[in-house]
Amino acid sequence: MPKQPDRTNVPQVAVPRMARYLRLLQRLQEEGVSRISSRQMADRLSVNAAQIRKDLSYFGEFGVRGVGYDVAYLISRLSSSLGIDREWKMVIIGAGQLGSALARYRGFREEGFDSIAIFDSDPKVIGKKVANHIVRPISEFVPFVRENQVQIAVIAVTAESAAEVANLAVEGGVKGILNFAPVQLKVDPGIFVNQLDLSTELMLLTYHLRDE
């Protein structure tokens, strides 16, 4: 009987690494590579080969001993493990600079993330066209999200409005939030929030650079 991978003991930190592996594999496939070893992947990513093998093993046995991994097969299994083997419906809240840029970003659609609407509360912005979507008033948000079974909301509003907007998202039944506003959101358990703060990302640089 084949061992069933148990998702409960996947280390948190392994998940973003899996995404990086997938990125590399997609690139390799474009380059025409059809088979690869953990060692070769490790060289390209500057990580330890055993770590790659162990990370993959949390999700299943994808390789062949003595041979390596089939690139196409591994892409398909990783995509499935990361949940991007299907389309996700996503809306963007905040049609400012960042929200508009996100709405237009092609990389999302390529990975199965489909921005189906963009919302704002500013009457000056509502009705304008952003990336083949008309900016909708935030008042339409909850019914829209309910009706269209939207699973993901991307919050690109100011720190002041973010908490309020997050409540609407939860009210509408959204299951995951990617939050660019620099505030810690408090949401119901069962709703997953990924907090992304661009200034914080720059601080990671300055921390390392500060005394050179």
Added chain:
Amino acid sequence: MPKQPDRTNVPQVAVPRMARYLRLLQRLQEEGVSRISSRQMADRLSVNAAQIRKDLSYFGEFGVRGVGYDVAYLISRLSSSLGIDREWKMVIIGAGQLGSALARYRGFREEGFDSIAIFDSDPKVIGKKVANHIVRPISEFVPFVRENQVQIAVIAVTAESAAEVANLAVEGGVKGILNFAPVQLKVDPGIFVNQLDLSTELMLLTYHLRDE
């Protein structure tokens, strides 16, 4: 003799947490709070209070026993620990949607990050105005960065051009790179790269949502 905090044994993961603490403290200061305990901070951030104290202790002794931390003082010490107690000169490469949005983002300047120029290779974009800067041709990049002692480059170009652009950045003497392109950059040691991939951030959500 006071113990000197030894930066070599600061856990990697503590650094982004420090940035979160700083964010909270800035917010508390706006709310008029002047003193806080690790417990109160822990409650607001949903983390363990001992972790906050230990993280802070990697950088010094900032609190008073029996009393807590002075918010203004802790902000100043954290800012210094994270290297944002001064202005950083930054340029943006890529004047597409994301690059333009980043150039206009006000949050950067508030934390001391000063975008002093934006570059692109597309003649259709060069010369246009983005957030009070004229988009400059990439050919001017290396001399500009050298002359102005730019320390940080933000890469917001396609995956295809990113490696090339990173080489230019290093050639110009940039010390830190924030890379939004979904490729692993290989740069000289001593240059610090923070890789930020927006699709990957969404995958963190879908991983958790995939079977609900």
Added chain:
DNA sequence: GCATGTGAATGATTTCACAGCT
């Protein structure tokens, strides 16, 4: 009494090293 700062204990993650398969 109250809250910090920190060794010591626990827990998590990474790396090693090798059995097992091709």
Added chain:
DNA sequence: AGCTGTGAAATCATTCACATGC
């Protein structure tokens, strides 16, 4: 011979619990 998958060892990080000081 070459490479995966994985227990066991080593390393790294978090939490406990309490001495120390206000």
